[in-house]
Amino acid sequence: MTDAAELRRRTQELLAAHPPATTARLDLLRARFDAGLAWVHYPEGLGGLGAPRSLQAVVDAGLEAAGAPDNDPRRIGIGLGMAAPTILQYGTEEQRRRFLRPLWTGEEVWCQLFSEPGAGSDLAALGTRAVRVDGDGWVVDGQKVWTSSAHAARWAILIARTDPDVPKHRGITYFVCDMTDPGVEVRPLRQITGEAEFNEVFLTGVRIPDSHRLGEVGDGWRVAQTTLNNERVAIGGMRLPREGGMIGPVARTWRERPELRTHDLHQRLLGLWVEAEVARLAGERLRQQLVAGQPGPEGAGMKLGFARLNQQISGLEVELLGAEGLLYDDWTMRRPELVDFTGREAGYRYLRSKGNSIEGGTSEVLLNIVAERVLGLPAEPRTDKDVAWKDLAR
Numbered sequence: 001m002t003d004a005a006e007l008r009r010r011t012q013e014l015l016a017a018h019p020p021a022t023t024a025r026l027d028l029l030r031a032r033f034d035a036g037l038a039w040v041h042y043p044e045g046l047g048g049l050g051a052p053r054s055l056q057a058v059v060d061a062g063l064e065a066a067g068a069p070d071n072d073p074r075r076i077g078i079g080l081g082m083a084a085p086t087i088l089q090y091g092t093e094e095q096r097r098r099f100l101r102p103l104w105t106g107e108e109v110w111c112q113l114f115s116e117p118g119a120g121s122d123l124a125a126l127g128t129r130a131v132r133v134d135g136d137g138w139v140v141d142g143q144k145v146w147t148s149s150a151h152a153a154r155w156a157i158l159i160a161r162t163d164p165d166v167p168k169h170r171g172i173t174y175f176v177c178d179m180t181d182p183g184v185e186v187r188p189l190r191q192i193t194g195e196a197e198f199n200e201v202f203l204t205g206v207r208i209p210d211s212h213r214l215g216e217v218g219d220g221w222r223v224a225q226t227t228l229n230n231e232r233v234a235i236g237g238m239r240l241p242r243e244g245g246m247i248g249p250v251a252r253t254w255r256e257r258p259e260l261r262t263h264d265l266h267q268r269l270l271g272l273w274v275e276a277e278v279a280r281l282a283g284e285r286l287r288q289q290l291v292a293g294q295p296g297p298e299g300a301g302m303k304l305g306f307a308r309l310n311q312q313i314s315g316l317e318v319e320l321l322g323a324e325g326l327l328y329d330d331w332t333m334r335r336p337e338l339v340d341f342t343g344r345e346a347g348y349r350y351l352r353s354k355g356n357s358i359e360g361g362t363s364e365v366l367l368n369i370v371a372e373r374v375l376g377l378p379a380e381p382r383t384d385k386d387v388a389w390k391d392l393a394r
């Protein structure tokens, strides 16, 4: 078993062979992956050493202290947080070797083609069709929507209907889609912030080789659960330093601008500060539990709390700033590749956090998941469970 001392030794070895001051960023990231220091809990040869996940912090601290660049995890969050664990669990050896290295180094950005105009919360109702064609592949036709980072992505994780004659959860297959295929059209969707960080994606006669299928034909719903459970942890359970999230800017304003303080705002700020700290520590605990394997429905609870807190904290920040907080008036349609709350205006944070209770599963749907799969309460009635997808009312 690789322990902390061994990881420290390997980190120093990497730094000696590739000094950050004189090594190009990408060369260092590739060398780090090849040394098994990218995500230490991944298998050897795939960027890891099969070490406990909790020991990643040892490597990260050593590299940070030496001034080594990281892989800009926020820019490639969908790849790291969702595509990678799914490829690791369901991919063939060839798929793992092809996709994981450039995914981790950030050379290839990933997006998620799941939601459709008629299938969001009820994702299993999706209608994008994948039809097997002669030879060794599939042809995909349909429309996806709300696809974050599709404009920057090289690859997508995609779920599509391969069998309309069976109930909706059973006729879905999971693919990797090449976003440079001529049948893929990406159009911006403007958001409440004025920016277009997400898109609608039209798929017309997109050819996908069978070697880009993840998991068995018809088993895509099960494969997608790995992605969705990881998504909730990726959104709600990010590793943060104290005051690293939304609470940071509002606490800073409170300290620096005493003239804005009132007794009521003080009480609310203290309450939210404590809740933010509890959420941060709960996220840490959740990540430690992941040492034991894939995340389960508990991630839904984290994501629920994260959305509620972000909305409450950003609301408090706007109130604290008074009229100044309302000064968000830049409606330039930018196309950011990532969501970054830091260094932005309070008004931007307030508007963008509205999406937190929708993306990665709405809060209402996550409450259902917690009720049924964590607390064991009776399930919602599901009358369409045994009806073929083609016979469902749409």
Ligand SMILES: Cc1cc2nc3c(=O)[nH]c(=O)nc-3n(C[C@H](O)[C@H](O)[C@H](O)COP(=O)(O)OP(=O)(O)OC[C@H]3O[C@@H](n4cnc5c(N)ncnc54)[C@H](O)[C@@H]3O)c2cc1C
Residues within 6 Å of the ligand: 111, 112, 113, 114, 115, 116, 117, 118, 119, 120, 121, 122, 145, 146, 147, 148, 149, 198, 355, 356, 358, 359, 360, 361, 362, 363, 364, 365, 368
């Ligand atoms: C910022 C952002 C980024 C996103 N990025 C992506 C992405 O990259 N890829 C992707 O595939 N998708 C993405 N999404 C889409 C997101 O997953 C869906 O919007 C979400 O699942 C809700 O689906 P919907 O929009 O179709 O709403 P609907 O499912 O139509 O829901 C409408 C309302 O009905 C409620 N509702 C629905 N069903 C139930 C139920 N059973 N019980 C109680 N209430 C219910 C919902 O909570 C909601 O309030 C993104 C969304 C946002 C906001």
